[in-house]
Amino acid sequence: xxxxxxxxDAFVKLALLDGGSFLGDLSRLHAGESGTFRxxxxxxxxxxxxxxILWDLGLDEDRSCYTPWVNKFMLDIVNHVGPRRTIVQxxxxxxxxxxxxxxxxxxxxxxxxSRPISDLFPNAMAYFGPGTRVACQPGHMRDPSLQWxxxxxxxxxxxxxxxELHGVWxxxxxxxxxxxxxxxxxxxxxxxxxxxxGNLAAAARLQDGxxxxxxxxxxxxxxxxxxxIGLLETKFGAHTALAHDASWLKKGTDQVLMSLLDDxxxxxxxxxxxxxxxx
Ligand SMILES: [Zn+2]
Numbered sequence: 001x002x003x004x005x006x007x008x009d010a011f012v013k014l015a016l017l018d019g020g021s022f023l024g025d026l027s028r029l030h031a032g033e034s035g036t037f038r039x040x041x042x043x044x045x046x047x048x049x050x051x052x053i054l055w056d057l058g059l060d061e062d063r064s065c066y067t068p069w070v071n072k073f074m075l076d077i078v079n080h081v082g083p084r085r086t087i088v089q090x091x092x093x094x095x096x097x098x099x100x101x102x103x104x105x106x107x108x109x110x111x112x113x114s115r116p117i118s119d120l121f122p123n124a125m126a127y128f129g130p131g132t133r134v135a136c137q138p139g140h141m142r143d144p145s146l147q148w149x150x151x152x153x154x155x156x157x158x159x160x161x162x163x164e165l166h167g168v169w170x171x172x173x174x175x176x177x178x179x180x181x182x183x184x185x186x187x188x189x190x191x192x193x194x195x196x197x198g199n200l201a202a203a204a205r206l207q208d209g210x211x212x213x214x215x216x217x218x219x220x221x222x223x224x225x226x227x228x229i230g231l232l233e234t235k236f237g238a239h240t241a242l243a244h245d246a247s248w249l250k251k252g253t254d255q256v257l258m259s260l261l262d263d264x265x266x267x268x269x270x271x272x273x274x275x276x277x278x279x
Pocket of ligand 1: 110112113217243244
């Protein structure tokens with residue numbers, strides 16, 4: 001299964017977190033269709049060697065935590081809802097305190113994945129992919145018409161502890177640039193260009209040796225990245241969990257991905273998500 005990906009026995013603990021949802025526009029998904037559908041928004045929790053890490057944060061119901069641009073051009077339109085159990089509550093149910101979270105990795109800087117963390121996770125440092133800073137500075141505090149969040153990207157008045165990911169990028173399967181995050185081959189951050197500058201995906205090795213790809217967002221413009229993730233599935237047997245994809249939860253047949261759910265999400269996958277309801 002893992003031949004050619006990473007020769008290791010090391011593994012991480014990986015869990016899916018409910019990051020809320022919003023109403024997506026069908027016409028953007030299928031030409032010729034109209035109407036809306038519920039777009040779910042997953043985040044992930046990764047534990048390894050005493051570390052507690054989040055991959056994306058999903059949505060906060062509180063509009064005041066978003067920039068004016070996001071409020072005007074997104075939230076006025078998409079009817080977003082936060083998760084029924086906040087990310088902090090979901091972590092607590094897994095025995096993890098907010099103070100324990102040391103790192104939040106953001107797949108990219110879009111509002112439905114990233115937001116300031118200093119209030120929620122006081123001991124955490126945030127990371128974005130290389131190229132994010134140049135693309136997103138200075139952000140909304142300098143100019144309210146900018147969509148990017150100045151609390152991260154304002155060169156002088158940022159409030160958030162964050163950096164771009166640095167390290168030795170090396171090949172991982174079909175990806176030319178990947179970061180062996182813990183240094184033991186169990187968790188790789190993948191440079192996955194196409195969606196926006198700094199866009200990342202990740203590959204996590206579970207205890208049973210299976211690989212789960214955190215595919216975050218990619219649009220049809222990211223053909224190369226889509227092809228590479230496809231190769232990870234077909235050639236290497238990896239299982240992909242995209243940030244907005246609920247199809248595998250509805251089917252419920254991929255036991256590797258289903259193992260990422262807690263009991264309440266397992267029930268929601270059967271009783272709520274198939275009907276576009278809030279989990
Ligand atoms: Zn997204």
